[in-house]
Each structure stands twice: as structure tokens, then as C-alpha cells.
Amino acid sequence: MADKEDLTRFGVAFPTPLIEQFDEYIEERGYKNRSEAFRDLVRKTLLEPSHLQSEQDVAGTIVMVYDHHISDLPIRLMELQHQAHHDIISNMHVHLNHDQCLEVIAVRGNLGRLRHLHQQIQVQKGVLYAELSVTYVDELNKLATRHSHDHNHSHHYE
Template identity: 75%
Template sequence: MADKEELTRFGVSFPAPLIEQFDEYVEEQGYANRSEAIRDLARKALLEPSRLKSEQLVAGTIVMVYDHHARELPLLLMEIQHDYHRDIISNMHVHLNHNQCLEIIAVRGQLARLRQLHQQIQVQKGVTYAELSVTFAEEEHAGDQHDHHQGHGHR
């Protein structure tokens, strides 16, 4: 948090069992106090993909687990990713076991397009898990036509 940021105080009422659980969470996560934990939870809630506007520029990840023995699935997933090459910054592929692969795709672009990419991945037969997580949102700048992708390697 910036040093010059003005803080606003407000009161929050919790039932006793909930505040006990919350205090345990604060301690487990290593927060100095309840306020820091509440600020982080508020920031996270404000970045929920369902809350953001479709045209907003965001960055985040798509995490998926799939059966690489599923007929033609690895090739199909690669083709889908090529269709969204302007939105994909990078990806990491991990072999979990003999049958399953974990893939983490770093994405940046218009939220509507990232939702489409996620949806196309999650409906494929053999994909057992797919989640879009947005970790950053930015204001759209005039003339920003994915210039941020220049010079980044793709797999």
C-alpha cells in the first residue's frame, strides 16, 4: 500500500464464532492485523472475473488438468491456444502422472476473449479441470493493440 494513501475507518460486526475463525485465518496467513486481511480479501473480491466488465483488459491464468491419452485432445488444445495466441503470454506444461497433464496458461487481454478461451478449453472431453483466475486489471489505453506481446516467446 502506498504511504500517502488515505485510510478510512469503519466498523464491522462479526458473530463470535466467525471472528474466532477469522482471527485464526489472520494468524495462519501471517497478517499483522485484521485490517490487512480484510483489505486483501476485498481486493480479491473486486477482481472476481464475474464482477469485471467484459471489455476490461485483464491478466491472469487459466489452469487446466487433462488426460493426455484422450483422443486428439492435446492437438485440439494446442489449436485452441493458437487461435488465442495474442492473448496468451506463456504456458507451462507439467506431467502429473502417466495419464494426466497440468497446464498453466498466463493470459492477458480483453476479459470477454479470455472467458471464451476458458470456455472452449473446459468443454473438451478429457479436460477434468479448467479455471480462469484474474489477478490484474488495467485501464484501457488509447492505441493499446496488444503491443505488450511484442518480444514475448510462446510455446
């Protein structure tokens, strides 16, 4: 946790019914105070793929539910994953019922490529649900990428 001097304090006004719901939310989840809960909500919002730049390196999951009886769908989904094998860390396949499967794909790579993979999965006939969730942004790699494009060759390493 950040030191107290690293914290910035500000006031937020909530309608009474909303703050009452928020207080119930933080109590149910075991937060010690509103600030902790608010920080987690902000972090989650900032990790939404729509708020990140395509060139950023990230890690997260693609979750999908699909009907495995749709002709060739399991094969098409496997081919898409093979094409993106450099960005896929692992996957888990679960049979939900006689017709539907849940698949969770752990991914790490360029957000633009991961968005493209997600879109390719999402549009397949028989895919009932597909979502890309980002849980980590590789800020160090982003900085390394910036430095690698620096054309000033006078860097000294100790």
C-alpha cells in the same frame, strides 16, 4: 500503502465463531492485523472474472487438468491456444501422473476473449478442471480506450 488520510474506517460485526476463525486465518498467513487481511480478501473478490466487465484488459492465468490419453485432446487444446496466441504470454505443462497433465497458461488481454478461451477449453471432453483467474486489471489501458473514443479533437499535448 495508502496514507492514513486515504483510509476510510468502518465497523464490521462478525459472529464470534467466525471472527475466531478469521483470526486464526490471519495469524497462519502472517498478517499484522485484521485490516490488512480484510483488504486482501476484498481485492481478491473484486478481481473475480464474474465481477469484471468483458471489455476490460486483464492479466491472469487459465489453469487446467486434463487426461492426455483422450483422443486428439492435446491437439485440440494446442489449436485453441494457437488461435488465441495474441492473448497468451506463456504456458507451463506438467505431467501429474500417467494419465493427467496440468497446464498453466499465463494470459493478458481482453477479458471477454479470455473468458471465451476458458469456456472453449472447459467444454473439451477429457478436461477435468479449468479455471480462469484474473490477477491484474489494466486500468490505464481502460482509461486510454475511453479517451480514444472521445470525439472532441481539441486535446493539447505538452
